Each structure stands twice: as structure tokens, then as C-alpha cells.
Amino acid sequence: MTLDWLTKFHGRLKKSRDYAEKTLASYRLGMRAKGSIIGVALRPGPNCCEQIKELAEGKIYHPDEAPYLPLPDCPRGSNCECVYRPVMTYQEREPQVKG
């Protein structure tokens, strides 16, 4: 994939306090407004916890049902490297929206 550095860099960006709320709100709006977004996935960071791996594994969430990042017990807090990713209609994964 091109710009691999950006994938890592994106995770390392410090998260604002409203990261989850704001990101999920935008995806919610995107789905309501009939964009090509079909849900949200979690992309675990390189040193993530087991819990996020389980939550992320092959799942596409509706923004209303997605876990808040960082997870409440995340020891990294605003430096958590796990991120949300929009899932689009044109991506190869079969859409199986949870929730």
C-alpha cells in the first residue's frame, strides 16, 4: 500500500478528548446522508491490548454501536494508537454491519 508511513503516523497522532464522539458523529452523518460509508472499523495500534483486538477482529460497526476509543482501561490514554476507520462500499470486505 502507498504511504504506509501515514498509516502509522495517523495512529500516533494524539487524540483529542472528543475524538470518539466527533469521529463517530461524522460517520453517523455520512451514513444518514447516504454517502458511500457503510460503517466504522477499529484499527488496533501496534502495541494494543487484547480487548481491542477482540473488538476489532473482522467487525464493522454502526457508529451508534462502536466502542469509544481510547477504551476506558487503555493505559495509553490520549496516546492510544488505535483508530477508527470508515468502511466504504467499494472496499473488498463484505459489509456486515453490527448493531
Next chain:
Amino acid sequence: MNSMLGVLLRVPLFQLYRKFGWPQLLPVNLTLSPSPKCNSRCLTCNIWMKRENELTIDEWGKVLSSLGKAPFWFTISGGEPLMYPHVVELAQLAYEHCRPGIINIPTNAILPIIPERVERIARSCPESQLIINLSLDGIGEKHDYIRGVKGNFQKFEERLGQLLILRKELKNLIVGIHSVVSTFSIGHLDEIIAYADKSGVDQFITEIAEPRVELDTVGLPITPEPAEYATAIDRLITYVNSKTYHGMSRVTEAIRVEYYKLVKKILDEQDQVIDCYAGWASAQIYANGTVWPCCVRADDLGNLRDYNYDFKEIWFGDKIKEVRRSVAAKECYCPLANASYTNILHDLPTLGRVTSNLVRPHRVPASPPVAVKPASIHQSSELQ
């Protein structure tokens, strides 16, 4: 100082600034994104979903007054910039405070109010070149599909016709077509080139679709494979080199050809290839007042609301130092066109090739790569 010559005279100073941190300079190339709101639903962009606590027009006025005459080239971006209710006032404020040589505005060409707003900007900023680039990602339904709006192509043609009429009266108006080369459009790039060739626009430019933090497209499969891009863009370079352009469009196209070659190298080598000046000579101010070195990384350098709207406080502050170190250490690379323009001007071998292209004799016009149905260019070709 706000001429192309003034920009070129600042090149050695920016080179010193990047290398030694002195002399301190404000950016020559500044992108203003007053709002992420957009009425397109492009497959290659998710910015339209965002909502921000946007700077008011009064706040923009304070920010722009802090920049003085430093910026030569403004891009008013979005979202859809010509949908932003205060876009005319924003351009006027930029003009009043900074007297830029160029004001560049991309547009999706959907709203009927666009020509009126363009005319007001052009008339009230007479000493700036106003470049309006209409987005075109396919012909007919292909465009509508990629842009996510039914009937978009028809509106594009209406707006194009209207703007080409305006251009006759407004000497400082340049009308162009801008195409995003993505995994969705690369297969029909030749059709777009052929359409642009007959459209009567001053310039046709393309930009590769790349993931950006700004657009929330990190990790999405929108960037064409390097080999596929190289093949398609080589045909475009051949076409551009065979055409004759005038005025500012001649400069733009000469730089653009070098940009296309640079993108091929960047994708191939996965490296900056030439030094990036984002964070020194170019920057972006996002809708909520956050200053970024560029929209690909979108590092939060500080919010202007926290610095009394004084851009210099952020630009010459401490937080930007780590970002500059990271960019200089080549921890990033990308094919972002806006920043690449500035980078090309600061790379002497590339600048030499641009200059050489500019001074070469005009060539005999060549045919576009493929023919296009005359019905789809009815208005604009009549206007030439």
C-alpha cells in the same frame, strides 16, 4: 514583493530557513479551509461528513491581518469552498490584507450561485489572478458515480459554460479543469483529457488521489498502483507538452508536468525525492482555526483562537519545531500537489526544468488521446 519574481527571490531565504532555522519567514503558499461542508459525496473524500466550530469571518480577518504581504498564493479549499456563505468576504479579506498574486479555488460546480460568487471575487480582487478549477472525474455518468451526485456532470457543463462567458469580461479570471486520478478514474483518464482539450478551458490539471488525515481517507484503496499511474500520466505529459498555454496557465502547466514526473518517482521510491517545504513555505489553516503544515499529516501546530489570531505566534513558536524536524528527516513523503508546487520552486534542478519548459518555442498542437462525443461539450466549445 508579491509577484512571481518576489517568490523566486525568497527561494534562497527559505532554503536557509529550512536548513538553519533562519531567517524566519511566513509561508508564501497558504491554504484556507473555511468549512468542511460539501454537497458532493465523492468516493475519494470523507471531509464532507465533518462538522467544526468554524472560524467566523471576523476571526478570519484577524488571522489574515497577521500575515501581512507574505502569502503569494492562496488556495481557498473545503469542503466545497464556493458553498461557504462568506467565501467572497474571505477572498476579499485575503486580498485586502495580503495582496496575493494568486487566489486559487477548486469547485465541484454544482451550485447555481457559483458564477455570481466567482464574478464578485474577481471584480473585488483585480490585482490577483483568480484561478477557478472545476472538478471533473469522468464524463457523464462516470463523473456522477465518482462524485456521488446524480446530475453532477450536467451541472458541471452548465457552470463551465457560464464561467467561460465570465472569463471574456474578467481579465484576471482563469478557468481550469481539475481531475483527481484515483483507482476509480484512472481507466478513463484519456476520455477526460479529450474532453478538457475541447472544452475551451485555460488549463487542465490532475492530482493523484492520496490518503490524507484531513479527508479521513487514511488506509482507503483510492491511490492507483504506481505502474498504472505511470502509464496513464505519461500519456498526459505527452499531451500537455504538445499544447500551447498562455500567461499564468503556461507557468501552471510547466510546473504541473514536473509534478507528474515527481509523483511517479515518489510512488516508485517511497521517498520525498525533493525536499518538502511544508511547515516552512506552505501551510494550511483548517476550519476550526488549527494550523497544519499540510493536509496529509494535519499535525496540530496550535489553534489560532489560542494565540489571539496571530499566525506568527504559531509559525515561530516551539510546537512546530518537532514537525519541521520530522519533515526534514523525511519521516513522511506524499504526492500532495499543493505542497509539491512550492517544493518544486525550491529545488533548483526541477526549477531549471520548469524554466526550460517555459522558454522553449511553442509546439504544433497534437490531438488528444481519444475522441469524445461532441454532444457532451456542446456549450463550452461554442464559446471559444
